[in-house]
Amino acid sequence: MGLSETDSVGSSNESRTGEETRTSTVPVYDDRFRRYGRLRYPLDDQQSDQENKIPAWSRTKLQTPRWKVNLNLFKSLIAKNLPSIDKQGRSPAHQAAADKHEEIEREVQQALSDGYGPVVEGFNVTITKNDIRTLRPGEWLNDEVINFYGNLIMARSNASSALPKVHVFSTFFYKTLSENGYDKVRRWTKKTNIFAKDYLLIPIHCSGNHWTSAVVDMSKKKISYYDSLLGNNPKCFLTLRNYLESESRDKLKRPFDFQGWENECPKNIPRQQNGFDCGVFTCSFIESKSRGEDTFDFSQADMSYLRQKMVLDIVNKMLVE
Numbered sequence: 001m002g003l004s005e006t007d008s009v010g011s012s013n014e015s016r017t018g019e020e021t022r023t024s025t026v027p028v029y030d031d032r033f034r035r036y037g038r039l040r041y042p043l044d045d046q047q048s049d050q051e052n053k054i055p056a057w058s059r060t061k062l063q064t065p066r067w068k069v070n071l072n073l074f075k076s077l078i079a080k081n082l083p084s085i086d087k088q089g090r091s092p093a094h095q096a097a098a099d100k101h102e103e104i105e106r107e108v109q110q111a112l113s114d115g116y117g118p119v120v121e122g123f124n125v126t127i128t129k130n131d132i133r134t135l136r137p138g139e140w141l142n143d144e145v146i147n148f149y150g151n152l153i154m155a156r157s158n159a160s161s162a163l164p165k166v167h168v169f170s171t172f173f174y175k176t177l178s179e180n181g182y183d184k185v186r187r188w189t190k191k192t193n194i195f196a197k198d199y200l201l202i203p204i205h206c207s208g209n210h211w212t213s214a215v216v217d218m219s220k221k222k223i224s225y226y227d228s229l230l231g232n233n234p235k236c237f238l239t240l241r242n243y244l245e246s247e248s249r250d251k252l253k254r255p256f257d258f259q260g261w262e263n264e265c266p267k268n269i270p271r272q273q274n275g276f277d278c279g280v281f282t283c284s285f286i287e288s289k290s291r292g293e294d295t296f297d298f299s300q301a302d303m304s305y306l307r308q309k310m311v312l313d314i315v316n317k318m319l320v321e
Helices: 031-036 044-051 071-081 092-112 129-135 143-159 171-180 234-252 278-290 300-316
Strands: 013-017 020-024 118-122 125-128 166-168 199-206 210-217 222-226 262-264
Touching (some): 092 300, 118 129, 118 300, 143 199, 143 300, 166 278, 210 234, 210 278, 222 234
Antiparallel strands (some): 013 020, 199 210
């Protein structure tokens, strides 16, 4: 966010519990800031932690998620802590934090505003106002948004030697394969050797009104099916195994070795609790797997933030880390 660990965000900050008022003047970072883009103010009752140089978040072993900027919580931080300080009296770092928040919010709102025409072009795809508005709260994501996001995932993987190598299939791939057979998708990978990838990530549109995903993990020899409504899809495993066999015979001129391979449909995953966030869950599942994650650090409560983050990612044609 442009702040160093020693920057001051203001002259003072107060936290009240019951009748007791505690004051701290120096905000510091912790892992929750790394996740949510917010500051932690050490309070008097945390003094022993500071003296021992062991912050409370470390002793409680909070995991370090990947998200760096949470627009909603950062907005709360600004609203709560900035008004108490006259704008002219803010430190440069304090004002920079406020300006950055306002810039992000303007960018998101401008993208989601009413109107027509293109918003961004890339990967031979044009994202229009109508497309990007599917990222408004309560809307179903469309193919264009999910496909553009999948291309961003692949671009990040291709640009990094530290990340797994992935191939994200088009949202039209599984439907075409399952309804029309291998011959209709044979040329879709003519420039890609899927067997050289670590993960194959496949968004799936089920029954025309629900998004799910499948992940082929080449190193662990596993096909996983992720459904935020915890549904099952045994046909998916058969379809993808047949695809791997046909692709191997066509591209490698040999049958695929399925020895040691297994299928899984895990239920201990983030669960959708409404009828419209399935597309965001699907994008979040494949984004997490593209980083090699075995667990997922998001939930239904994060969907509003993730929608806004996806807007930023798409508008900037780059995944925000």
